[in-house]
Amino acid sequence: MRIALRVAYDGTAFYGFQRQPGLRTVEGEIIRVLQKLGIIEDPPTSNFKGASRTDRGVSAFFNVVSFDPVPEKAYLAKPEVLNYHLKDVWVLGWTEVPDDFHPRFWAKSKTYRYYLVDRGFDPNAMPECARLFVGTHDFSAFAKLEPGKEPIREITSVEIIPRSGYYIVEVTGKSFLWEMVRRIVNSISLCGLGLLTPEEVSGMLSGRFDRKIPPAPPENLVLWRIDYEGIEFEADERGVREFKKAVFSRYAHALARAAFLGDWLISL
């Protein structure tokens, strides 16, 4: 039997997703609870896998982990049980999956959202830059390359959604290189400020560059959604309710802080 969980987490509470000895990570927190309850013995034995190894500071509204539970403890691998023990991570959905399911390789597409606060951007320059990334390109100038990794990726859409005081940059693709979304976002931001031209972006996507674009800060990036073919997560109502309560208090704190700091800026 193999189980997949949809998890959400507040990235500011962790040192990234991937487990690292001595540091509090998302994966580490989930494994801690699964082991404590005897649901898995250890990650290799249970074939524990995550869909996306989000960087330190990055949050997720939809990431996926999968594992083979110890058969007699499989009944404990339920959102209501796990959410009771997890901190800063919430299991929002549950499903049984085929034995060879891998949350990363089976993903049809991933969608990230970056919340970009307006710094006086030219609203026309941003979508003009954004659409250049759509399609299949060599993203070497827009990623931190890992040895032996193919730098060619396909982006299916980049949307710029204007909101009051900020923009959402929504990027969808099958898979991404390390820091790729944050470097694309920073390029769009630099275009919006007039510090980078669409011609330069096109050139960089064709391999003409001597400097890479650095990444935008991680805290404003959210892994928004992962789509699979034929796999649906069963929502856990109580988990969703508890999640909303925990999120509301963080939301209220952030909103009040943004409000008074914004008033400081306009009152001087």
Added chain:
Amino acid sequence: MRIALRVAYDGTAFYGFQRQPGLRTVEGEIIRVLQKLGIIEDPPTSNFKGASRTDRGVSAFFNVVSFDPVPEKAYLAKPEVLNYHLKDVWVLGWTEVPDDFHPRFWAKSKTYRYYLVDRGFDPNAMPECARLFVGTHDFSAFAKLEPGKEPIREITSVEIIPRSGYYIVEVTGKSFLWEMVRRIVNSISLCGLGLLTPEEVSGMLSGRFDRKIPPAPPENLVLWRIDYEGIEFEADERGVREFKKAVFSRYAHALARAAFLGDWLISL
């Protein structure tokens, strides 16, 4: 010679205003810098005084400290010098004051702003409750009383300013009891939720109560302004510029976080 400084600070970076051994406080940070530069020898010798001892977590856009500098170092007691050494506190204004100036006792009025995130408040119930506090009352039910302190205070105005997704509660008075603003705000919030009636508030202001109203959380409270008769602070342009830069980055972080957490709430 006696100097007064207008200071602003981010309350989340400190354990309150008042100096305490071994803890990072606003007063402690200012005194550290004044002593390091030889501007004062120690607080008693320099008659160092603050206007408002804000609680842990509370921020200020306008608080005032005053001291007698060592004469040969008085030229260093300038915003541009102090701001270079201060962290999370900014000197936004400077003025020379009479030798007997006391920033607390000379204050004509203080204005606090509380940023209250909407939890489904009845917008009519809030101002109805708010206006009951205006005037001279015994605030025993709305304060943490310190031994020997007179519980009667005068509030000159309580304004409810509706904004998108939150309210500002602006309270002005000559002086306040401990936790008084936050307990008044919590009363208004409870009235907005229908959990407290105007009649109960009136009764409590007339001494009829067996339980006090607890305080609203400190992080959303800002000491907004202090008014003095005939004392004007000379703004420091560079200090204001550096302050704006530091505030913008905190504002952007809080706004992006409020935005994505808000989207999580409405997307489930």
